[in-house]
Amino acid sequence: MKLVLVRHPQPLVAPGICYGSTDLAVAPEQLEQTWAALRLPADLPVYSSPLRRCAELAARLSPSPRYDARLAEMHFGAWEMQPWDAIPRAAIDAWAADMVHYRPGNGESVLQMAERITAFYGELDGDAIIVCHAGAMRLLTARHAGLAPADMALQAAQAAHQIPYGSTLTL
Secondary structure, eight states, X not given: OOEEEEEOOOBSOOXXXXXXXXXXXXXXXXXXXXXXXXXXXXXXXXXXXXXXXHHHHHHHHOSSOEEOGGGSOOOOGGGTTEEGGGSOHHHHHHHHHTTTTOOGGGSOOHHHHHXXXXXXXXXXXXXXXXXXXXXXXXXXXXXXXXXXXXXXXXXXXXXXXXXXXXXXXXX
């Protein structure tokens, strides 16, 4: 199965803000630049996170994208839309000590996200384009490599991502 993962354009959010499942818009020029730069296979189904920063791009790629909430970015609970430097150091340290199971801001753990990504992946029945987030891309890559959810979460949590906005990754 060939998957083409596409990261959304840069959202409209101030630098240094924690965001995950918050539904953020994208500047129209960013959307246009990303869409114009993409070179994707024709005639593949397009799946997308329902969050605007993905959904707007998916709507450009297909007349009928399939939106799936399981592709949304991780939910950071009370940390959502807070400046990273305003989040108590003890809470960040607790997350760093258990990146797989800890629920930042009492939101979602990386393991919980890995489980929903695994459920989505299990329903795919062929090649596809998937418009999603850096976290989902990392977990989909781990799942495509055959890892189980706990191992997916551990792999995704071990290193900071280097996935640019608007980039693609083919699996």
